[in-house]
Every structure is written in structure tokens, then in C-alpha cells.
Amino acid sequence: MRHLNDILDLSTEEIEQLIKRAEDIIAHPGDYAEKCRGKKLATLFYEPSTRTRLSFEAAMYELGGVVLGFSEAQSSSAAKGESVADTVRTVSCYADIIAMRHPKEGAPRVAAMNSSIPVINAGDGGHNHPTQTLTDLLTIKREKGGFSGLTVGFCGDLKFGRTVHSLITALSRYPDIKIALISPAELKLPSYVKRDVIQKKEIEYVQTTDLTSVMPSLDVLYMTRVQRERFFNEEDYMRLRDSYILTPEKLVSAKSDLCIMHPLPRVNEISTAVDSDPRAAYFKQVLYGKYIRMALIMMLLGIE
């Protein structure tokens, strides 16, 4: 039985298979409408999430399966003090696969250790969010045709942004990737990611506070939100929130085929005036997220 806790749990070949399957689902959705008939997905969401939970639920419904679960800790036994291990042992009796989001880092691993059904990490604090990374990879594949040779810029909160760490790690396994790290000094990429991933793999990179200076070189621009919930101090959050706001003016020097991504939700870091730019891919990214989750659910349930 397989679980998905970290994007590195999947080999590049398996990611390739998932992308291929997702692209086939996009091309022939009707062929997949009954694939999970009779199967149940449990969505155990201990903290609020719109996109990820609905994406998992839509994915399961489109495969012909059904969904049960909870969308906040207060409406679960966690409010009574039940452990993750006990909740998962119980849910294993009702469902065929679990998608779990939890504010505590490592909770999905504890769940996997105690589960008799596959567990998908749907985000654990600032740690991992592998299905977002799969979504990002499918988006890049669809919009740019592949990964090798791309220059990918990451902008905003690179310190707490788990999606950034995971995507950098995932991209580092492909040849000729170049990376631009754009952030205020306080929100720089953690040194262990830089050392253990970028420098270890000898990836060409630039680190800057100035988005406009690197804009012309980028094939992909991955914007991130400065997340209030990652700060213990409101003052720091308010100060850093508006560091980078992407506007049509800043995009003047960008390539005509730039792919602008964002894991969403955004607060104000991308001006709504950018939404109509054909280079804006962040709402397509949401749609791709559903397809890659369909492919993942099928893979973990062993459905061909």
C-alpha cells in the first residue's frame, strides 16, 4: 500500500505517469467517470481550505466515487481531544482512501503509520503539500511543454512557502533548470533548501530582491502569498505583506510566453488587472489540480 507524504515519495517516472494519466483524463473525461464507482474518499481537514478540499472532492466525484469527512477540527473528534492515530484507525473502517490536511507538521505521516488505507498529505503546516506540487508540475508541463531548460522565478515568501520548497525540490530532478529567487531579505529561501537542493545539484540560480531585474529571463514566474498564519507576530506580517505586487507594468519586460503561476489564494500580490493577460495561468492551475488529483487517487487505489 502506498501513501503520499512528500513529493519525493514519487519517482520522476511515477510523476511522468501521473501527468500522462491527467492529460488523458483532460482529453477523455468520459472514460474515467466510473473508475472509482463504489469507492469512498475521506477528506480529513483539520484546518480550513477551499481549494484543496474541493479539488479532492470534485476529483473523487468525477471518478464516480463518493466523499465523506470534515472540513475543520471543531466538527471532528479532534475537538474532544482524539489523537490523529485513533481518528485514522476509525476512518480506515469507513473509507478507501484519505486526504488529510493538518496544521501540525508531520500529522499525515502519523496518519499513514496507523492507517490500513492510503493517506494523501493535503498540506501539513509549513511542511509538505505534495498535491500542490503535482498540480504545479502538470501546469508547467501543459503550459511550457516540459521542464528541462526552463528558468523558473519564485517570488514573495520563499521562507515559509512550502509550495516553493517542494516545487524547487521536484524541479531539481530535471536537467538544465535555472532558478531565480526573488524575496525580501526576511523571507529568503531557507539555507537548508538552498544548500541541500540547489547547491547540491549544482543548479544555476540567482538570488535578488528585485523582480524587474530578472523578469526578462523568466519562462515561469511563481508568485506566492505572504501567509498571515505562518507569522507569530502581526507586525512582521503587515510589514512584509506588500513586498511584491505583480502589475501589468511590471510584466512589460517579460517574455511573451511567460507562464504566471500562483498556488492561490492570493491576497493582493497579483493585481486583478493581470488576470486577463493570456500569460496568467493561475486559474488554469486550479483546474489542473483536480485532474492530477484524479490521477493520483487512481494510482493509490491501484485502479488502471
Added chain:
Amino acid sequence: MNIDSIKNGIVVDHIRSGESMELYRMLGLDELDCQVAIIKNAVSRKMGRKDMIKIAADIDVDLDVLGYIDPNITVNIIRNGELVEKRHVELPRRLTNVLKCKNPRCITTVEQELDQVFLLTDPVDRVYRCLYCETKAES
């Protein structure tokens, strides 16, 4: 200074000078009823100065703890006044309930009776990370 040799028990030898007290605490030796001697700054041909711990009882010493503190430590088993076994420790791949995760967002801070597990992720730099949240252990 003379300390009696032990008849039955364990001598933890080649401890880096100054580390014996930490080892004493981590091995839980303060809870033993038998005689325990800590020898600090003993002269050593190999190390210059070293610490030693003599335990006058045949207890199970946690070799993982020793390996984590210093993989050069040796453990001598004494029976009837004779050295019967010399054990060499190594850097353990997994440490259970030896270290505590310092990440306030880690699941170990709230989950009932969850073992604190750390895995060796970089043997060269001796880096251990929490099994759950992957936070680096503070050395």
C-alpha cells in the same frame, strides 16, 4: 586518584573529555542504585584527555545514545573482573526517545504518546531530522 576496578559491570571508555555528565544524564544513570563512577580528564595515549564511566552492574546500555554522543566511544563488559567483550558503537540511523523535537508546529507536541523519532539524514555532518516534521535536531 584510584577508583576500584569493577567485578561485574560496564566501563564506558573513550568518552570525549567533558562529555561524561551529558552521557550520565542521557543514559539515565542517576536512576541506578549501584555504584557509578565518573572519571573526568583521565590521561589517554590516544586522546590526550578522556572521560570514563564505570557502572558496577550488568545493565543494558543504550548503544544508540552512545553512538549519537560520540561514535568513538567503546563499551567494555566486565565479568568476574575480566574483560569479556569490547563493543564499538556507531552513529545510529534512528534515535527513538533520545531527542525532543523543538519545532512548536510538530505533531509530536500534541499527539498522545507518540515516540520522538529522529533519522540520520547526513552522516558526514551528523545531521538528524525529526521523522515527522523533518526539523533538524539541535546538537
